[in-house]
Amino acid sequence: MSPSLHQTISILDVPALRMIEQDAERDGVDLMALAALSIADRVSARYPSSSCVWIAAGVGNNGGDALFAAQILHQRGFHVQCMVMQPPVSRRTQAALAECETLNIPIVRDVALLHDLSQLKPAPNLIIDGLLGIGINRAPSDELAGLIAFLNQMNTPILALDVPSGLNAETGEALGEVIRATDTLTFIAQKSGLWMADGADCAGQVLLADLNVNKDAYQSTAGALNLEHDAARIKLKRPRNSHKGRFGSVAVVGGHVGMLGAALLAGRAALAAGAGKVWLNVLDERLAVDVFAPELMIRLANANLGDAHALAIGMGLGQDEAAQLALSHALGYHKASVLDADALNLIAHSPLSETYKTTLRTRTLPAVLTPHPTEAARLLKSSTLDVQANRVAAARRIAREFASVVVLKGAGTVIAHPNGAFKINTTGGSALAVAGQGDVLSGAIAALLGMDIAPFDAACLAVYMHGLAGDAYEAQANGSIGLSASATVPRISSVLNQWLL
């Protein structure tokens, strides 16, 4: 999707959407009519009125949106074919169906007839999915699942209404068979499930029809999409009259025997993201120089860290006693810090675990923790499945419990602030799902922290830029395979420079 830049696009949860629905009803605002008009306008803008549109409607108000849109499209001359497998339970949807009947819009009511329908000519140019919206509360029944599977295999663009049917709007979890949409036209506000977990693959291009609802009074979840960031841009702009001392310095603490690569990647990424100076404080004493990045200054893990503005701790750190001492040493400096990998594992489970937690909780400047789902599960003493089942809730809980900014990586990276605010990232894809990308991201976050960008902003911006680097690769390579973490490093500089133009 390409939401307009430099504005906050808020995410609402289902209770907030329900409140809006009730308030609109009380005030006599017909949101369903507005939704139907926005659907019809979207279709009219993309397809000539000679097009054939199949419209699948469910028993709830999602089906009502679809059936009222069917009427408008029919009146505009589109060749409309509705599918209503079960009698509507929603009063408005019942009324919409009755009006479709009055207008003699063809309606298929028996799933067994679908096979015949697939033989119909003309074939559809577009399928509109109004089967299930935010009211889904169980996996689609066999009959519904059959219809969803049938529509998915039609090889026809699908416009999902509000949410692809079968998807949990908040968690992004597919509850069973789920519509794989080309586009999703979502109403009133963004939903987190459209951007994460299965939603990242099922929602397609996400478009927002806000139905003119003023959402200020309903921001219960304090969530938003992670887009570009004007405040950080000001900090990153470089006057001609500059010197390296103005751009902050970073120390990477990690790189135990056999795991030096992680520290090297983080260090190189910090340089690529604009850090003025970067040290590698490593546990493997044998590393004298990075011949591919000789500007990295190498010293031992327990060396003085007082000269660094920001620390990246944990990349290839290991978990032995030396690693624990290095973590204690680094945390003792109370610098702006990003903690990843083994630093997180040691915080979750080690003899010094409670000490580390207390240090994090008593910091004046929150640290940034960057767990992947399994590391998040260790921090929460739960399971990876539980974390993935509600990524926003997991990220917010870690942020609260550890008084830290949290970057929960994965499809739909969640950035959570200890005060409950969160963002869901809108860039990046499977190109970044390879070894070493976490080290690159941590290095980039540390570079921004070193420039005195606030932890939550630094995390949001680095995640966004890292995702853009992945997207640029996918566009260039026509696919997501083959981007190494090392090759991502120079792309971080490219996207930052382009963004600062």
Ligand SMILES: NC(=O)C1=CN([C@@H]2O[C@H](COP(=O)(O)OP(=O)(O)OC[C@H]3O[C@@H](n4cnc5c(N)ncnc54)[C@H](O)[C@@H]3O)[C@@H](O)[C@H]2O)[C@@H](O)CC1
């Ligand atoms: N919230 C709002 O203010 C607005 C909502 N609108 C639409 O209304 C939708 C929400 O309407 P509803 O609350 O009626 O919810 P849905 O249209 O999602 O449907 C809920 C109904 O489906 C049933 N159901 C749930 N899971 C099922 C399953 N797996 N298989 C079969 N049936 C299942 C439920 O028992 C309930 O009867 C939104 O997604 C949106 O499309 C729009 O009209 C615009 C305004």
Ligand SMILES: [K+]
């Ligand atoms: K839907």
